[in-house]
Every structure is written in structure tokens, then in C-alpha cells.
Amino acid sequence: xxxxxxxQKIVDIIQNWARKHSIWVLAYGTGCGAIEIPPTMTSxxxxxxxxxxxxxxxxxxxxLLITGYLTVKTLKRVIRVYEQMQDPKYVIGFGSCTINGGxxxxxxxxxxxxxxxxPVDVYINGCMPRPEAVLSxxxxxxxxxxxxxxxxxxxxxxxxxxxxxxxxxIIPNWIMPEYNW
Amino acid sequence: MNILGAIVTFIVAFAVGMTYxxxxxxxxxxxxxxxxxxxxxxxxxxxxxxxxxxxxxxxALHFLGPAxxxxxxxxxxxxxxxxxxxxxxxxxxxxxxxxxxIYIMTFGPLGMALGAGQTGNPNSAIxxxxxxxxxVGFEIPWVMALVSLMIQYDTTSVTxxxxxxxxxxxxxxxxxxxxxxxxxxxxLGMFRYSPFDIVGAPTxxxxxxxxxxxxxxxxxxxxxxSVFTFAKLTLYVDLFLGGADNLVELLIKTFLxxxxxxLYGTVSPRYRTEQSIRWFWGWPSFFGLLAILQAVIx
Numbered sequence: 001x002x003x004x005x006x007x008q009k010i011v012d013i014i015q016n017w018a019r020k021h022s023i024w025v026l027a028y029g030t031g032c033g034a035i036e037i038p039p040t041m042t043s044x045x046x047x048x049x050x051x052x053x054x055x056x057x058x059x060x061x062x063x064l065l066i067t068g069y070l071t072v073k074t075l076k077r078v079i080r081v082y083e084q085m086q087d088p089k090y091v092i093g094f095g096s097c098t099i100n101g102g103x104x105x106x107x108x109x110x111x112x113x114x115x116x117x118x119p120v121d122v123y124i125n126g127c128m129p130r131p132e133a134v135l136s137x138x139x140x141x142x143x144x145x146x147x148x149x150x151x152x153x154x155x156x157x158x159x160x161x162x163x164x165x166x167x168x169x170i171i172p173n174w175i176m177p178e179y180n181w
Numbered sequence: 182m183n184i185l186g187a188i189v190t191f192i193v194a195f196a197v198g199m200t201y202x203x204x205x206x207x208x209x210x211x212x213x214x215x216x217x218x219x220x221x222x223x224x225x226x227x228x229x230x231x232x233x234x235x236x237x238x239x240x241a242l243h244f245l246g247p248a249x250x251x252x253x254x255x256x257x258x259x260x261x262x263x264x265x266x267x268x269x270x271x272x273x274x275x276x277x278x279x280x281x282x283i284y285i286m287t288f289g290p291l292g293m294a295l296g297a298g299q300t301g302n303p304n305s306a307i308x309x310x311x312x313x314x315x316x317v318g319f320e321i322p323w324v325m326a327l328v329s330l331m332i333q334y335d336t337t338s339v340t341x342x343x344x345x346x347x348x349x350x351x352x353x354x355x356x357x358x359x360x361x362x363x364x365x366x367x368x369l370g371m372f373r374y375s376p377f378d379i380v381g382a383p384t385x386x387x388x389x390x391x392x393x394x395x396x397x398x399x400x401x402x403x404x405x406x407s408v409f410t411f412a413k414l415t416l417y418v419d420l421f422l423g424g425a426d427n428l429v430e431l432l433i434k435t436f437l438x439x440x441x442x443x444l445y446g447t448v449s450p451r452y453r454t455e456q457s458i459r460w461f462w463g464w465p466s467f468f469g470l471l472a473i474l475q476a477v478i479x
Contacts, residue, residue, distance in 0.1 A: 018229040
């Protein structure tokens with residue numbers, strides 16, 4: 001009964017609905033984009049009415065929000081944080097810096113394309129994206145979750161060698177546990 | 182002991198506790214001039230947490246910590262008479278269950294402390310230390326209030342105290358006001374809303390004892406917290422507000438009581454641990470002492 005294809009489909013719809021309406025965000029304040037998170041959460045834009053809430057640790061979070069530029073030094077920590085999160089998990093790239101480097105396009109010490117290192121589900125462009133844009137990004141993520149298309153985490157697991165090779169290419173001293181998820 | 186009644190009690194407690202949690206979020210949001218999440222948001226969160234995968238392993242006690250919490254909540258619930266004169270909701274009772282309740286209500290946090298200790302997360306360890314210190318703070322006025330009631334009415338059972346209220350026709354809230362004040366002040370700490378929320382402070386301690394727990398662990402903690410909230414509120418209603426004859430009366434009384442820590446919390450900043458202990462050992466303990474004096478002298 002529970003393995004029946006149709007009942008699995010119904011369960012998936014209910015689960016995706018719940019996941020869509022309860023998004024716990026780990027706002028990894030890497031760059032200047034972190035300053036746009038407080039206005040999004042507080043009384044003017046109030047993301048909590050959409051079910052978007054801050055999470056304190058990676059263990060509890062659903063969404064990893066990379067706010068702005070990511071230095072090579074921070075990338076290592078971000079990868080570790082991402083791998084500690086529990087499935088299903090999503091990544092939002094926030095700001096131009098995560099898409100193509102933005103104003104740091106020729107910096108020697110920041111990564112340019114986040115998607116080569118972590119599977120990004122939704123990008124929010126702009127420098128800075130205003131809270132409206134952030135909310136629109138969350139709405140986009142909700143839409144993708146409801147349709148079952150936010151499968152970045154699965155993609156990451158399936159193509160782990162490719163991601164690991166990219167990560168190890170840019171991080172010279174790779175001292176990380178070989179992972180346990 | 183009615184098995185079916187116990188199950189119904191548990192379901193009612195779960196639903197009511199979760200709903201109160203959602204309403205609290207809504208009310209807090211309205212006070213902060215926000216729209217706030219819908220009242221059923223906690224149910225969605227709980228279901229989402231349950232449907233998350235859980236691939237965290239830190240050892241046996243880490244798994245047992247949330248189970249200890251749940252066991253403690255359910256045991257507390259089963260020893261609290263939910264409705265008066267109702268066979269369905271009158272669960273377990275014996276002479277001396279008030280003393281048993283004092284013990285069993287601290288059992289959950291202690292088990293959680295063991296579980297949080299094994300995760301090896303420094304934030305958990307700090308959170309546990311702060312939580313247990315704060316518990317020492319609010320347990321003093323709480324036990325003083327209960328002891329004064331036991332002396333005054335010469336009984337150590339919850340049903341005995343309820344019967345005493347029924348005989349005299351007045352709630353204990355009015356006939357022993359000092360005990361009520363002390364107990365309500367202890368309740369502020371018991372519910373861990375602001376200003377006594379240093380234990381699970383998200384920005385300072387990364388949510389403290391629960392910081393290594395996600396997914397299904399957090400689901401168990403959330404539901405046990407809801408059940409425990411209901412159990413504690415019902416215990417307060419039984420002890421001080423004369424119990425309740427039907428569910429509607431119970432909901433009104435518990436909700437009004439629940440709003441005391443919630444509303445006090447929304448307008449308060451956060452205390453440090455030693456500040457909160459000093460607070461609990463100040464006026465609340467003074468009122469507890471007055472309550473014991475009242476019980477002994479009158």
C-alpha cells in the first residue's frame with residue numbers, strides 16, 4: 001500500500017507542500033548581502049508570514065543562503081556547513097557575486113561561479129538585491145519545491161567527484177573528514 | 182486507568198500545545214507590527230521536520246535525549262487530571278502525586294542534558310549549564326508554593342487540592358494568593374520565554390542544547406514541548422484556578438494563563454544566567470516564603 005506508486009505521489013505532494021511552507025534559512029553571512037536579511041525578516045517585509053524562518057545551526061536548516069562574495073577561505077567552511085545539513089536541502093545564491101563574481105570578477109581570492117562548488121537551486125541577482133528581490137527568490141524556491149524540481153542536493157550527491165575536484169582545485173590545504181551524511 | 186482516555190488526552194495535549202505555539206508566534210508578530218505566520222504554522226513545521234532525513238549519529242545517549250524529554254512530558258501529562266468529574270480525562274492519580282510531579286518535571290531536562298552532552302558541541306554544553314542553573318533558580322519558588330499548598334490543605338495529591346477548592350468554593354488563587362504569585366513568577370522561567378530564554382538563544386548559543394539535533398530529533402522535541410506546555414498549564418489550572426469541567430473552560434483558562442509568560446516575554450530583553458537566578462531568588466522566593474508563613478500561621 002505505502003509502496004504503491006499513486007500513494008507515494010500523494011505523500012510527495014503533501015511533503016512538498018509542507019516543505020514549501022516551512023523554509024528554515026541558515027543565512028551564512030559571507031559578504032555584504034547579509035545586511036539585507038534583517039529587513040527581510042523584520043516588520044516591514046516579514047518573511048515569517050511565508051513560513052521563512054531563521055535557523056541557528058546547519059542541522060536544523062533547509063536552505064543555505066550564500067549572501068554575497070565567497071572567499072576561498074570561507075568556501076571551505078561553507079562546504080562543511082552544507083554537508084552537515086540534512087536532506088532535503090537547498091542553496092540560494094544571493095547577489096551578483098555568486099553568479100559571476102560581480103564586482104570581484106578579477107579578485108584573486110574570491111570564487112566567481114558558486115555553482116561549480118555547491119549546487120545552487122535559485123539565484124537572486126542584483127548588487128544589492130532588495131528585500132523584495134529576496135522575497136521573490138524565496139517564492140521562486142517555493143515554486144520549485146512544490147513542483148519537485150529543487151533537486152540540487154541529489155545532483156550534488158550524484159556528481160560528487162566533479163564537485164570535489166573543483167573544490168580541491170581551489171582549496172590548497174584540504175583537511176576535511178571524508179563525509180558522513 | 183483508562184487506556185483510550187490516556188491516548189485521547191495525549192492527542193488533545195499535542196493539538197492544543199501545537200496550536201498555542203502557533204498562536205504565540207502570531208501574537209508576538211502582531212505585537213512587533215508584523216503579519217505573522219498562520220496559526221497552524223507549527224503543524225507544518227512539525228511535519229516538515231518529521232519528513233526530513235536524519236543522518237546524524239553521536240552515540241546512544243544522543244538518541245535517548247529526545248526520548249527522555251518525550252517520556253517526561255507524557256508522564257507529567259498522565260499524572261495531571263485534565264478535567265474534573267470526567268472519567269475519560271482522569272488518568273493516573275495517587276496520594277503524593279504532587280511530590281512525584283515535582284520530580285518528574287525535572288527528569289526531561291536532565292535526560293536532555295545527557296543527550297546534549299554526548300553530541301560534543303560546545304554550544305550544547307554551555308546551553309545545558311545555563312539551563313540547569315536557571316532551573317535551580319525557578320524550582321525554589323515553585324517548590325515553596327507547592328509546599329505551602331500541601332501544608333495548608335494537608336494533602337499531597339492534585340485531586341485532593343482540587344477537592345479542597347470545590348469544598349471551600351473559592352479558587353486557591355484567591356485563598357492562597359502568595360503561593361499563586363510565586364508559582365506564576367516561577368512559570369515565567371519554566372516556559373523559557375524572554376527574559377529567561379538564554380538557554381536556547383539562537384544568535385548567542387546557536388540554539389543551545391538542541392544545536393546538534395535536526396529533522397526527526399527536533400520533531401520529537403517540538404511535540405514533547407507542546408505536550409509539556411499543555412500539561413504544565415493544566416496543572417496550574419488544577420492547582421490554582423479550580424480545575425475545569427469541560428474542554429472549553431479548560432482552553433480559556435489555560436490560554437489566559439499562557440499569555441502571562443508570552444506577553445511578559447514580548448516586552449522584555451534577555452537576562453543573563455546569574456541575573457535570572459538572582460531574580461528568581463528575590464521576589465518570587467520572598468512570595469514563596471510568605472505563602473509558607475501564611476500556611477503555617479493561618
